[in-house]
Amino acid sequence: MSFLQERGARIYFTAAAGICVCFLLSAVLFGASQPYSLRTVLRERELTLVTALLEQGVEPSVIAHALQNHQVSKPAEELLSKAGRGDGEPVWLPAPVRTHTVKVLLTAVTCVLVLSALQMTAAALFLQARDRQLDEAAAAVTRYAEGDFCRRLPRTGLGAQGRLFAAVDQLATAMQAKSETEHRAKEFLRATISDISHQLKTPLSALQMYIEIIAAEPENPKTVRAFTGKSLTSLARMEGLVGMLLKLARLDAGSIVFAGEWVSVPQLAGRASEELLTRAAHEGKRLTFSGAPDAVLYCDPAWTAEALGNLIKNALDHTKADDEIKVLWETSPGMLRITVSDTGEGIAPLDLYHIFKRFYRAPASGNTPGVGLGLPLARAIVEGQGGTLSVQSEPGAGTAFTATFLTKL
Structure with missing residues (x-):
């Protein structure tokens, strides 16, 4: 029952269990009240029968003896059939019984409707809360896709949804780290290119100037030798710079294996x-x-x-x-x-x-x-x-x- 590790699921499950307990208690109370209600109905029916018999002049002792009798005889069944109260006749209910039946049905329907309404309300609240959490998660994932990692997914516990949100957060953290790494790499590359350009600018400018001087005085061996040497120095400086950069780049890329x-x-x-x-x-x-x-x-x-x-x-x-x-x-x-x-x-x-x-x-x-x-x-x-x-x-x-x-x- 790992779903109970989520707060919303726990609340919904507790509410559903409470409603089920209410159903059970209602059924028990309803069943326990029926003997008393039935006794009242039977007493009212006996009172009407005794009243009618007394009015017909039947002795009270005979009526009392009849009320104490629990046996059913064949002539009694035949008499009820002739009076239209047999098993094959249409369903009939005396007025007290009909009134009691209506009350019982109304009570049962009312209880079912109330408890069902509570059940539906709890389900609606749970689904609404779940829908709100999913909307927040969708909005957060959309921001992740846009590069905004300021907000995180809602914490819902350790259930399936909570584990899913935690996994998405871990993915977002990895994406954020990768984004920051790429940003730093781009900044480093930009700064490196700027520094290389600055470092190469001086020897390139000097080399251009030396070549112009040599071109202007090709017949002067002393000038040609002097500025040729300076040109070679500038070239050596650029070669050293490029060589060091290549070595650092290989070290950064991990392509160098040190042979111990x-x-x-x-x-x-x-x-x-x-x-x-x-x-x-x-x-x-x-x-x-x-x-x-x-x-x-x-x-x-x-x-x-x-x-x-x-x-x-x-x-x-x-x-x-x-x-x-x-x-x-x-x-x-x-x-x-x-x-x-x-x-x-x-x-x-x-x-x-x-x-x-x-x-x-x-x-x-x-x-x-x-x-x-x-x-x-x-x-x-x-x-x-x-x-x-x-x-x-x-x-x-x-x-x-x-x-x-x-x-x-």
Whole structure:
């Protein structure tokens, strides 16, 4: 009887049961009252018979004896037949009996009509309430289809209708989450396209200007060489931007499967800094490494070296001559930390909450090279392998990025 779990169904069922009980009680009371009514009718009939017999001069003792008799004789039946009161004669009822019968029928019909009216009223109220709930549900579903999820379906209990409404609400919640996700994706795509356009605008404008200068002075080898080099630099910048975007897009789409293997951490650090050592020496910055020589990490070596290289490059971008960039790895039971720290300019506290956002560049970056994709890419790679990337910084004292990986005990 799961339908009783709905409030409306419980009320209707209770009302119907109450009306049935009223029917039963009415029948019992009606049946219990019939002997008294019948006794009254029979007494009135006996009084008319005794009155008639007394008027005919019949002795009272004979009448009293006749009233006490309960046996039926053949001559009595023949006498009633001759008087027109036999079984084969048309139905007849004495006046008192007819009056009593009419009262009984009127009482029975009245009770049936009243209880039936109550039953129909209860059914009408129940169906009206159910119809109102269904109208509200239909209106809510229509709003869901239009993208409005502010209102929910009415709660009617745990019955079939309640379970149906709950299932529709769950579907609406899923639709709302999907709609919000699509909205965020569209906003992210719009912002990304805007950022890409902004980032590509500068090198494209510079490249156009360089080509115009070269075209204007083709006979000047010095000018051609100088601006050819600048053109190649702009092209390399655009290539790096597009490459990072493609990597982030593959990571977002989940199309990259990290191939895990045991890698020596010193070799991993060397691979990550291989192309950056020359730059550090050229800019007069010290790039050092320290940690256990036998430390190993289970990871994808190519992608992890990419993330570590982005952290080192970020440190080089935000330090000046004679500053130090230090790569340190530490092992502990079940964990390995790789920290890239520097003694550079540091990061302002307000900027710490945004540095992992794509294309974000702190106001203090100024003319520092970069497009704001290295740190987001590094974080995506580390987190994609089950690790975490955190940052600590103090303006004027330096910054430290720490990549933490879980290791097998």
